[in-house]
Amino acid sequence: MQRKISTKAIVEGALLLGILVILSILTYVPPFSLFSFILLPTPILFAVFRHNLKVATMIGFLSVITLIIVGIDPISSLINGIYASFIGLALGYGFVKKLKPTMTLIITTASLLTAILLIAFLYTTFLEYNIVEEILDLQVQLLESIAERIQETRPPVEEQGDRELFIALTREEIRYIFPGLLVLAATINSFFTIGLTRIILKKFKIETQPFPKFSHWRFGDWLIWTFVAAQLLPIFLPQTKQIAYNVTQVALYGIILQGLAVIYYKISEKIRYAAIKVIIILIILFIPILQSIAMFIGIIDFFWNFRRI
Incomplete structure (x- = not known):
């Protein structure tokens, strides 16, 4: 009944x-x-x-x-x-x-x-309003605006290469990577939504299981194998190239995040102030060569746990 x-x-x-x-x-x-x-x-x-x-x-x-x-x-x-x-x-x-x-x-x-x-x-x-096309328009306008700023502030010898780098991301290329960007944005939004919700629930004496400390973030082996599979899939199934590319981007950011967690764990042994540690992580995140190092650390951490050293 x-x-x-x-x-x-x-x-x-x-x-x-x-x-x-x-x-x-x-x-x-x-x-x-x-x-x-x-x-x-x-x-x-x-x-x-x-x-x-x-x-x-x-x-x-x-x-x-x-x-x-x-x-x-x-x-x-x-x-x-x-x-x-x-x-x-x-x-x-x-x-x-x-x-x-x-x-x-x-x-x-x-x-x-x-x-x-x-x-x-x-x-x-x-x-009859296409949100996706509107977002693509905004992205293209943003890239063109950045390229114009570079053209205004750089000498002619340097400006051409940088301008071409930004303009190279055409509407179709942005559309190509859009699914991966959407997944990343949704994940970040959900993470902060969960954090805010936990704070609200705590005010009502409702306890929830928290995320581990950032220094202890370690994803399962599924992430590295997803990354590998996304690299290999287009070789055997060329028609899956766009899907594989977007999956690669999402998995790659996860790997970089794990590498940053390892670095945060190690610098926490030497530095006490949280603000300094956050600044160091942000510097690594926004400098390409340091970001690549974080990626390699993240990959190695899947097979050899740095936190046990």
Whole structure:
């Protein structure tokens, strides 16, 4: 026999629905827009904690209808509802099931990517507005702007090579690497969303499993073998070249991140001040040759754990 939703769930659900609607409306108020958008998944998350996925999903659906009734345009209401529901359900499921932080990160990232694709589909279908093309336009404009700045500040002998380097990334080439960039952006967004959510839950005396310290970050062997497979796949299946390239980029950043974690671990043995350690890591991250060294350290760390030395 199907279990009915209790009166308590209805009352608390209505309260959480009201909070979600208020947060959605505040996303249109400039001083509060960004902060409100970040907090959108929170009511859905609490619905999962207090009740179950069914109640949480219902709140997300009803929030869209309520926003349309109060006068917010349907597409924006749907976008807020999709974002809040997908991320809130993913976070709630990960925390309630007490999954490892990495698994919660994977689920949240996958949910965010799904939400982005669904939102892009809605924009293209109902508004005839291509978000992907708009992002590509912004990227091309940014590269051209940087190239112009270089041309203004460098002597003629140096400027030509640098300008060609930036202009070489044409629209089609940016489109080529766009999937990998999207995955990286979604992963970073999910990481910070999980961190912020943990802070909020801690205020309500809800304990969650934290990520390991950065110095102890060490990915599974699957990452290095994914990197190797992405290198080999185009040799046997040339039609997978774009997929393999984007997978390579994502895996490569993971390897570099592991190398940076090793370096952070080692410099922590000599340097006490966190600010200095962070500055060193940022310098390594933004200087290509040092970044390459971090990559090689990351690769070696998969086979030989530097932290045991």
